Amino acid sequence: MQNVYLSNYELNEAIDTYFERLGTINKSTEKINTWDGLGRVTAQPVYSLISSPHYNSSAMDGIATLSEKTFGASERNHIELIENKDYVVVDTGDPIPKEFDCVIMVEDLIRTGKNKVKIYNAAIPWQNIRPIGEDIVESQLIVPTNHKIRPVDIGAMIAGGVNEISVYKKPMVGIIPTGTELVEPGAPLKVGDIIDFNSRVFMSQVDEWGGIPKRYEIVKDDYDEIKSAVKRASKECDIVLINAGSSAGREDYTSSAISDLGDLIIHGVAIKPGKPVMMGIVNNKPIIGIPGYPVSAYFIMDIIAKRLINEYLSYKAQMPSTVMATLTRRVMSSLKYHEFVRMKLGYIGDKFVAAPLSRGAGATMSLVKADGVLEIPQHVEGLEAGTEVKISLMTKVSDIKNTIVCIGSHDPIIDTLSDMLHKNTGKYFLSSAHVGSMGGITALKNEETHIAPIHLLDMDTGEYNISYIKKYIPDKDICIIKCVKRIQGFMVRKENPLNIKDFTALQDKSIRFVNRQRGSGTRLLLDYNLKKLNIEPRNITGYQREEFTHLAVAAAVANDDADCGLGVYSAAILMGLDFIPVCNEEYDIAISQEYMEQPMIKELLSVLKSREFFDKLDELGGYDYSEAGKIIDVERG
Ligand SMILES: Nc1nc2c(c(=O)[nH]1)N[C@H]1C(S)=C(S)[C@@H](COP(=O)(O)OP(=O)(O)OC[C@H]3O[C@@H](n4cnc5c(N)ncnc54)[C@H](O)[C@@H]3O)O[C@H]1N2
Numbered sequence: 001m002q003n004v005y006l007s008n009y010e011l012n013e014a015i016d017t018y019f020e021r022l023g024t025i026n027k028s029t030e031k032i033n034t035w036d037g038l039g040r041v042t043a044q045p046v047y048s049l050i051s052s053p054h055y056n057s058s059a060m061d062g063i064a065t066l067s068e069k070t071f072g073a074s075e076r077n078h079i080e081l082i083e084n085k086d087y088v089v090v091d092t093g094d095p096i097p098k099e100f101d102c103v104i105m106v107e108d109l110i111r112t113g114k115n116k117v118k119i120y121n122a123a124i125p126w127q128n129i130r131p132i133g134e135d136i137v138e139s140q141l142i143v144p145t146n147h148k149i150r151p152v153d154i155g156a157m158i159a160g161g162v163n164e165i166s167v168y169k170k171p172m173v174g175i176i177p178t179g180t181e182l183v184e185p186g187a188p189l190k191v192g193d194i195i196d197f198n199s200r201v202f203m204s205q206v207d208e209w210g211g212i213p214k215r216y217e218i219v220k221d222d223y224d225e226i227k228s229a230v231k232r233a234s235k236e237c238d239i240v241l242i243n244a245g246s247s248a249g250r251e252d253y254t255s256s257a258i259s260d261l262g263d264l265i266i267h268g269v270a271i272k273p274g275k276p277v278m279m280g281i282v283n284n285k286p287i288i289g290i291p292g293y294p295v296s297a298y299f300i301m302d303i304i305a306k307r308l309i310n311e312y313l314s315y316k317a318q319m320p321s322t323v324m325a326t327l328t329r330r331v332m333s334s335l336k337y338h339e340f341v342r343m344k345l346g347y348i349g350d351k352f353v354a355a356p357l358s359r360g361a362g363a364t365m366s367l368v369k370a371d372g373v374l375e376i377p378q379h380v381e382g383l384e385a386g387t388e389v390k391i392s393l394m395t396k397v398s399d400i401k402n403t404i405v406c407i408g409s410h411d412p413i414i415d416t417l418s419d420m421l422h423k424n425t426g427k428y429f430l431s432s433a434h435v436g437s438m439g440g441i442t443a444l445k446n447e448e449t450h451i452a453p454i455h456l457l458d459m460d461t462g463e464y465n466i467s468y469i470k471k472y473i474p475d476k477d478i479c480i481i482k483c484v485k486r487i488q489g490f491m492v493r494k495e496n497p498l499n500i501k502d503f504t505a506l507q508d509k510s511i512r513f514v515n516r517q518r519g520s521g522t523r524l525l526l527d528y529n530l531k532k533l534n535i536e537p538r539n540i541t542g543y544q545r546e547e548f549t550h551l552a553v554a555a556a557v558a559n560d561d562a563d564c565g566l567g568v569y570s571a572a573i574l575m576g577l578d579f580i581p582v583c584n585e586e587y588d589i590a591i592s593q594e595y596m597e598q599p600m601i602k603e604l605l606s607v608l609k610s611r612e613f614f615d616k617l618d619e620l621g622g623y624d625y626s627e628a629g630k631i632i633d634v635e636r637g
């Protein structure tokens with residue numbers, strides 16, 4: 001029935017075996033106009049056909065003359081020259097007549113008559129003349145073979161008289177999305193439908209790497225249809241990429257289609273994500289079976305498809321730049337796999353810190369958010385927090401250094417701040433991780449974040465935030481940037497069908513609650529109220545179910561996976577829910593005093609105090625921003 005026995009080759013061994021079997025790639029070349037050459041790879045060295053300049057030319061506006069005639073000229077001894085006898089007028093780029101050997105700039109001339117000038121400095125032979133071949137000498141090598149052409153190269157080649165160049169043909173890369181459940185973007189969605197976006201990502205990657213993407217129609221999970229699509233693509237293309245159907249499911253036909261039409265050389269590599277990858281040859285063309293999960297697909301594309309395209313282009317890809325960073329959290333890894341972990345980087349104080357992003361193979365956003373990748377070799381069980389690790393970069397170092405790291409409690413307004421900061425400055429970013437208020441306090445204490453949004457209610461005093469900072473970060477100078485007061489309440493479905501009014505309603509076992517994670521301010525607020533009312537958490541259905549953001553709680557209710565959850569007004573409204581207010585709380589930003597002077601923090605403060613931000617808060621609803629931007633030094637109170 002199913003092919004459940006995947007191999008577990010070591011990554012490099014698998015790639016070497018495959019490329020050895022592929023043998024020499026049959027690459028072809030073509031002639032193109034030099035001006036169409038951007039990004040193409042030269043198949044032959046490019047030598048200049050002419051010199052540039054190809055005649056002796058004036059480098060300045062002025063007069064061309066004979067240097068001998070100027071000898072002896074000085075401030076005290078002006079020498080007069082006559083036009084057409086001693087000199088001719090030239091502009092920059094004009095040819096220099098044979099009888100002259102230098103140019104004097106117009107600024108250094110004293111006009112004494114219509115056709116006469118005086119000079120007060122002697123000229124040296126060849127001054128201000130660009131001699132033949134000063135830039136490019138005829139027959140000079142402009143760019144070597146296997147060179148990726150840049151805009152400046154195009155200029156030099158054309159200046160050197162080369163109007164046509166020989167480059168490697170772009171390989172045609174066939175992309176076959178498979179899956180009965182796949183639908184085109186924009187199609188009406190029913191449960192079980194999956195929007196095909198992988199094939200569009202592949203097309204963009206192929207384009208970026210110098211191939212020509214050719215996307216085929218979505219193919220159903222039907223053996224014959226898959227086989228005929230592979231057959232067709234292997235005739236029409238140089239490389240074939242077939243997506244999904246790679247693992248052990250009932251309808252995973254890709255491997256049999258490849259082995260029936262050609263050779264399936266590898267199926268299964270000891271990497272994560274991406275383990276069910278297939279590498280085969282059909283019709284003498286390489287074919288890669290790419291796992292369906294988008295993150296797995298991304299890595300397989302980056303590791304194998306890119307390398308294949310580069311082979312066709314004879315292009316040696318650059319290794320990605322790397323930085324050393326300190327792990328903020330322990331990262332566990334399986335001994336079975338070489339793992340690729342997406343990492344978020346921050347530049348805090350004067351060092352890089354790295355936090356792992358979601359590890360799920362379906363977490364597309366982890367790729368959007370990632371600044372780099374940490375590779376954990378197969379035989380390593382994991383890495384402890386505090387370890388210095390090497391990260392291969394996906395983002396520019398300067399962008400990472402211009403990013404405010406924000407770790408702590410979640411509120412939809414953090415996304416608003418992030419968007420406005422970048423839109424208004426064009427330079428700074430804000431990246432946020434939602435780990436709850438206590439997580440934010442820990443990150444601030446450990447110098448893993450610049451700012452920590454928190455809302456922590458002191459159960460004894462009823463005051464927010466300050467006592468927690470004094471208690472948990474006593475030895476650091478911390479400020480509070482006042483942000484908003486926000487309404488917390490129950491998010492329920494429209495019309496509040498279960499008539500939930502207050503915390504006592506949660507005692508009804510038939511009401512399914514959805515909780516926030518421990519350490520979040522919202523969780524503290526719940527526990528505080530339950531304690532006050534003597535309600536036992538274990539008597540609440542769903543108390544154990546934890547979500548990490550207000551929006552995730554709202555989504556659970558909207559989806560009828562739960563009947564209510566505690567959260568902010570704006571999240572309820574965004575998800576089309578009703579909202580039963582229970583209290584106001586102070587949502588503030590804690591920050592180390594030492595970061596207050598950083599320009600990006602100053603920009604953030606001005607966004608926080610801007611009319612534009614307040615308007616957005618009014619639109620979201622449920623926020624009081626009367627104190628936004630006020631700064632409180634925690635030590636002095
Ligand atoms: N019993 C087992 N199940 C699975 C195993 C396993 O070893 N044993 N491996 C898992 C791993 S790891 C991966 S990776 C996936 C590979 O899945 P397939 O290549 O067979 O692909 P599908 O099952 O068809 O799809 C999986 C998933 O991928 C997304 N997808 C698929 N195509 C697209 C597309 N064109 N655009 C966007 N997203 C796509 C979608 O979420 C599918 O649900 O198998 C595991 N299972």
Ligand code: MOO
Nearest residue numbers: 273274275296361
């Ligand atoms: O190998 Mo799968 O590709 O881990 O998710």
